[in-house]
Amino acid sequence: MKYPRRWNHLMLGTLALLSFPALAAEGLHGERGVLTVDAQGISLAPASATCPAITARGEPMWALLMQPDTPPPVAGAPVVLSDKGQQPQREVTADGIRLTYESLTDGKRTWRVGVTLAFRRKGDAFEVTGEVRNNEPGWLMCGFTGPVLHGIRADLATHPVLMPDGLGRQINRMTDDKQGASEVATVYPSRKGTMQWCAFAGEQGGLYFGCHDATHGAKTICVRRDAASQAYGLAVKHQVFCAAGQRWSLPPTVIMPYSGSWHTAARYYRAWSEGIVQPLAVPEWARNASGWLLCILKQQNGEVLWDYASLGKLCDAADARGLDVLGLFGWAHGGHDHLYPEYFPDPKMGGEEALRKALHEIRQRGKRSILYANGQLIEQGTEFWSKAGQALAVLKQDGAPVQQTYHKYRTTAPFRFGLGCLVAPAWYDRMLALAVQANALGADGILYDQLGVNEPLACYAAGHGHPVPAMVYVEDRVRFLRRIEEHMRQVNPDFIVMTEGLHDSVLGSISLFHGCMTGTFAVSGQEMLARLHRQDKSAPFPELFRYTFPAMMTTIRMPTPMLDRAMANFTCAYGLRFEIEARYAPDRRYLCEERVPGADEYGEVINKPDLALMKATPPAAATRYLKQVIEFQRAHADLLWLGSFTDDDGFALKGRNLVAKSFAAGKKLGVLIWNPGDQPATFALNVPGATLLAASEPERGNVEALGPLPPQSIRLLEWQKKE
Ligand SMILES: [Zn+2]
Numbered sequence: 001m002k003y004p005r006r007w008n009h010l011m012l013g014t015l016a017l018l019s020f021p022a023l024a025a026e027g028l029h030g031e032r033g034v035l036t037v038d039a040q041g042i043s044l045a046p047a048s049a050t051c052p053a054i055t056a057r058g059e060p061m062w063a064l065l066m067q068p069d070t071p072p073p074v075a076g077a078p079v080v081l082s083d084k085g086q087q088p089q090r091e092v093t094a095d096g097i098r099l100t101y102e103s104l105t106d107g108k109r110t111w112r113v114g115v116t117l118a119f120r121r122k123g124d125a126f127e128v129t130g131e132v133r134n135n136e137p138g139w140l141m142c143g144f145t146g147p148v149l150h151g152i153r154a155d156l157a158t159h160p161v162l163m164p165d166g167l168g169r170q171i172n173r174m175t176d177d178k179q180g181a182s183e184v185a186t187v188y189p190s191r192k193g194t195m196q197w198c199a200f201a202g203e204q205g206g207l208y209f210g211c212h213d214a215t216h217g218a219k220t221i222c223v224r225r226d227a228a229s230q231a232y233g234l235a236v237k238h239q240v241f242c243a244a245g246q247r248w249s250l251p252p253t254v255i256m257p258y259s260g261s262w263h264t265a266a267r268y269y270r271a272w273s274e275g276i277v278q279p280l281a282v283p284e285w286a287r288n289a290s291g292w293l294l295c296i297l298k299q300q301n302g303e304v305l306w307d308y309a310s311l312g313k314l315c316d317a318a319d320a321r322g323l324d325v326l327g328l329f330g331w332a333h334g335g336h337d338h339l340y341p342e343y344f345p346d347p348k349m350g351g352e353e354a355l356r357k358a359l360h361e362i363r364q365r366g367k368r369s370i371l372y373a374n375g376q377l378i379e380q381g382t383e384f385w386s387k388a389g390q391a392l393a394v395l396k397q398d399g400a401p402v403q404q405t406y407h408k409y410r411t412t413a414p415f416r417f418g419l420g421c422l423v424a425p426a427w428y429d430r431m432l433a434l435a436v437q438a439n440a441l442g443a444d445g446i447l448y449d450q451l452g453v454n455e456p457l458a459c460y461a462a463g464h465g466h467p468v469p470a471m472v473y474v475e476d477r478v479r480f481l482r483r484i485e486e487h488m489r490q491v492n493p494d495f496i497v498m499t500e501g502l503h504d505s506v507l508g509s510i511s512l513f514h515g516c517m518t519g520t521f522a523v524s525g526q527e528m529l530a531r532l533h534r535q536d537k538s539a540p541f542p543e544l545f546r547y548t549f550p551a552m553m554t555t556i557r558m559p560t561p562m563l564d565r566a567m568a569n570f571t572c573a574y575g576l577r578f579e580i581e582a583r584y585a586p587d588r589r590y591l592c593e594e595r596v597p598g599a600d601e602y603g604e605v606i607n608k609p610d611l612a613l614m615k616a617t618p619p620a621a622a623t624r625y626l627k628q629v630i631e632f633q634r635a636h637a638d639l640l641w642l643g644s645f646t647d648d649d650g651f652a653l654k655g656r657n658l659v660a661k662s663f664a665a666g667k668k669l670g671v672l673i674w675n676p677g678d679q680p681a682t683f684a685l686n687v688p689g690a691t692l693l694a695a696s697e698p699e700r701g702n703v704e705a706l707g708p709l710p711p712q713s714i715r716l717l718e719w720q721k722k723e
Contacts, residue, residue, distance in 0.1 A: 029121075031124050032048065033046035037099070041151075052152050052154035057229070060083055064141055066113070067142045069140040083101070086104055124256060132144060134248075140469075145238070151233075153231055159206055159207075161200055164194045165186050166518025168540065169540060172534045183225075187220050187455045196219070198210075205257070217240060222235045241469055262544075279551065283496060287553070292577075294582070300408040305584070308354040311326070314326055321630070326362060326369045327514070328371055331345075343373060373447065379416070389420075393420065394420070402418065409605060423472055428480060431480075449500045451480075451481065451499040451501070452499040452506060453501035474505075501513070515557040515576070520554060553577055554577065559610075561580050561590045561614070578626070580626075596619060625699075629698050632714075636670065636716055640716070646661075668721070670718050672714060673709060680709065681711075682708050687721075692719055697714065697716075
């Protein structure tokens with residue numbers, strides 16, 4: 001093992017300072033490196049140069065936050081205590097190193113807060129666990145940051161950081177802010193932090209950093225760059241409360257050098273995750289659904305865009321495009337984003353019987369319908385708010401309700417909402433009743449909007465059935481959705497539960513996600529080429545979640561009543577499900593009359609669809625190509641819908657400016673190649689140990705497998721493996 005000179009120097013300094021026994025300073029010897037824990041912090045000497053080394057330089061290894069344990073409003077900033085200035089007991093255990101801090105000091109006074117951190121080898125990896133014991137009367141621990149790694153000597157040019165932002169984000173460069181540092185953080189579980197791991201991912205190997213927290217606790221995973229040293233840091237910041245007299249267990253944090261591509265790291269996290277989240281048996285119809293046409297029937301301002309009797313026309317529009325599901329938003333009396341959480345069939349749209357008839361006819365036509373409910377919003381100022389809603393709302397540290405505002409038209413006042421606390425039994429009852437109602441009306445599922453979007457919150461309200469304060473929208477959200485899913489499965493095994501956004505904590509209850517996260521939004525061919533060549537500081541990297549959880553199904557997000565060739569090809573290449581949206585009257589005219597609207601037709605609408613996109617492709621051409629790509633997927637559903645997304649595993653491609661993704665189904669491997677450019681592309685493709693069965697394209701049918709791929713086109717090559 002070769003240590004850099006500076007590192008040796010620091011090691012000697014450490015030994016002299018704390019008189020650690022020589023044995024302990026040698027650290028933990030793993031298969032893939034040596035992890036050292038000393039007064040400098042946590043260092044790693046990896047066995048292979050393909051993993052970045054970590055050279056700690058004496059910065060804090062952990063910190064915890066304390067606040068007075070009083071009812072809201074809680075004033076003042078929390079007190080920060082860290083490992084700096086403490087005197088831990090250090091033990092070498094059978095399998096690792098344990099640091100025990102019996103109490104803590106801030107330099108002025110002693111805090112009766114104990115901390116234990118344990119470092120041990122675990123297979124190829126190193127694991128950090130621990131515990132905090134709060135015995136400080138009148139004080140609450142309100143956060144724990146750790147373990148913190150400093151001095152990661154990585155070059156992002158060769159080892160970009162992969163972060164679980166949405167479907168994934170690749171960080172190619174980090175630039176400094178005015179303080180000389182820069183940080184990328186993801187808050188889990190939310191659409192901004194969909195998994196509990198990240199990696200410095202080189203082509204031949206890298207560094208995995210993951211928190212294997214089976215309770216899906218609230219946490220931020222941060223990557224930081226220090227301008228002076230040009231080194232990187234990694235930290236887990238746990239948002240957690242621990243009252244006096246209680247203990248809190250630090251969930252295992254795993255530090256692992258790995259060899260091979262980032263897929264090794266993804267499979268490692270997947271293997272852990274599969275042990276804690278039961279896979280969901282998604283109904284057959286949903287697994288074979290191309291995607292949905294999202295439609296707002298009645299808008300926030302009361303304008304009815306589609307009454308129940310007109311849903312046959314919506315079916316026609318979906319048929320013309322190959323879309324199998326109708327997502328019915330604003331279907332209730334209040335319209336979209338108004339009067340939540342009360343949802344009654346609207347007499348102005350034809351009443352309950354007309355709605356039942358419409359939903360029945362949708363199914364008769366071979367389509368499915370999903371009814372909307374917002375999983376969290378309670379409109380303020382309504383009768384429901386004053387009678388019941390206020391008591392169910394999440395309260396902040398200052399005692400006021402958390403508030404969100406939704407504003408669709410410049411000419412109307414914004415509507416304000418509180419957030420239902422998912423722990424409160426009455427909120428669960430209300431939400432379950434909406435699923436039962438949707439099923440009874442004849443829908444095939446319910447969407448609980450936003451539950452895959454929002455970050456965890458601290459709730460300071462009494463009477464919800466949780467300690468005060470408590471972190472909510474964490475494991476309570478997992479239980480909330482799982483209970484509803486399990487209940488509805490008994491009522492109707494074909495009924496599905498959906499939500500907007502994504503995080504892996506709810507994979508056990510959500511059949512289909514309504515995409516609203518990084519990696520699901522519109523991308524052009526040129527943007528795709530920039531991603532391929534890593535031209536931008538950071539870019540969406542949807543491979544990350546798709547490969548880690550290949551069975552997960554999500555729609556893309558297109559708040560426009562059409563999509564172009566690039567987005568159709570992207571959706572197919574990444575194995576996602578389609579969506580387009582009709583939210584306003586001009587959108588309906590586009591769908592039904594192929595009329596491209598001007599901006600003025602949207603009047604006072606604040607968030608208009610992508611008008612430039614609608615103008616760039618003739619409506620008939622956009623409709624035709626979407627249908628062709630969906631029919632192509634349907635014809636190859638064994639691979640493209642039901643197969644496993646295996647990214648670039650299993651094949652070797654020679655060719656520039658091409659996206660190629662593989663899908664595995666038994667002995668079959670499909671390689672989907674997309675040419676996002678404006679020129680025909682030549683390529684060579686080899687699948688070792690397999691014979692080519694066929695090659696086809698959506699528009700041209702069977703084609704010569706290795707012939708030039710036309711611009712803005714996709715081709716599927718199907719191979720049969722011998723073994
Ligand atoms: Zn609460």
